Amino acid sequence: MYTSLFMTIISIIVLPCIILIPSNAYTVPEEVRALEFIKDANINRSINWQRALASWTCPTDADDSDEGCDPCSRDWSGNWEHIQCRGAGGRYGEGSIGHYDGYVTTVHVTDAHLDGPPAKEWCLLTHLRELDLDGGNQNGPFPEWIPKCHPQLQELDLSFNRLTGRIPNNIRKKETLQEFKVEHNYFSGPVPAILGGMPNLWRVRLAYNHFEGTIPESWRNMSGNLNQLDISHNHISGNLSVLAFFKLMYASVHSNAGLCGMVPESIRYASGYNPSGTGLGHPC
Template sequence: MRVALAFAAFLVFLASSVNAYTHPEERRSRVARLIAFRDKYRPVGWGWQYAFRTWNCPTRANNSDSECDPCGREWWGVSNDRIPGEGWVTNIHFSLTGAEGTPPRDLCGFVHAKEWDFKVCNLNGTLPTYLGGDGSCMPLLEEWDFSRNHMEGPIPESVGTIERLVRFKMQGNKLTGPIPANFGDLKALEWIRVFDNKLSGTFGETFKKVNPRMTQLAIGDLYNFAEVSLQNGNITYLPKMCGMIPVGIQFANGYDIGGSPGLGLPCPDEVANGWPNAL
């Protein structure tokens, strides 16, 4: 297990119960890359300026191990990593900073990253397609959270190849089209949160293979999730989604389908073809 280094709300922090340090390999290359990343994006806009506003050089001697150390002795976030760990960059958080522009591909260099979080920022454009597949970008990624941004376009099929993905959180964007069929192949997936988007379509047979331990589902047409018992079931504001809702989802904590008038009713093509027995 590796200790988490996070781009937190305003600085890069390294968890440590006594003292923090950067892994020797990080010291030689990735610290320089972090500094280069900061210097490249801080001039881009006010959001990035806010994100980096307290990381200045020289860093505080009582909270750093070098003249311009991105790794402090303070940490916030969620991580199961052992402390003090080995000093790899594992958590990238710019949430609530207002960071703007398209998602920065520069972060692909941090191959130990488990979390990539930019929730409630000002990101725009389409979702990157360079995660997953051959594992060249963040091959250990477990959480991808771009919720409450301005992302648009379809959810790329490449997301369904991020083998370790546990939490996919994209609610509150402008995403269109269906959930890719290969999401059913994600054996570690536990959360899908994509409400408050412009999604359409239905879930095909491949979703019968979805992880039965999945605990949060916030989407739409739910036929193939009949065996799932959710802990949280928010499926609001999906006006183009339709179909009946399995009992295991209806009794989830926080169950809400407000703004999704087609959910709980058969889809038009099902009515036209003769409605079968409900789940």
């Protein structure tokens, strides 16, 4: 399934051996070629894709470029809309320590109404720390290629789309992940236990989906870092005892009719707590 895409990746990486590389180019040459490939593969998918990628042209702004085609620009902001090249960074995906190396670290295509399945060609950007595709009309299942393609990924945002099905088990490979946001989709199945295998998560948003069942025991592994949780508007049932030892700053659990039992202090005193539409506080 992925053979042709990865052969393309290999050819893009190998090409520097036979192409003259501009000595002063700020954006790493293989990143330029990867971005051009992404554009060519998707710009004709729909009018929304055309609008989103309209700024991906060369030459780039001479006052903010070290070469004629410099999508990254001289700082982190990017000459091409929706991408940023933040260089070496700290925690939480968007962080940067001001050392820019010409690699794309952020794809931030929000509220662009992109349609169709998420583009597999994002796989070509192997230095991503943030993949943010929220606010579109993207459909189909969760993109299983994400855990395979972005080894440094810290933030994943697929919220406000029309994605369906279950969260795949291979997402557990993303131990680097710190933010997992899939709210306002049509995901279903059990509350994903595999999130408990990602101990660096500090923000999880699952609201407005069709998740069901109880909070998995594996989530106890997230108690050290998780401080923002939104599981509202699902079909989650049972008690919240698994979350008793969390230190949550924000917690939203309302509109889960099957929730019941005692409310842990970690939930009751967190910002955003609202028991409406649940049986919390009543025996299970």
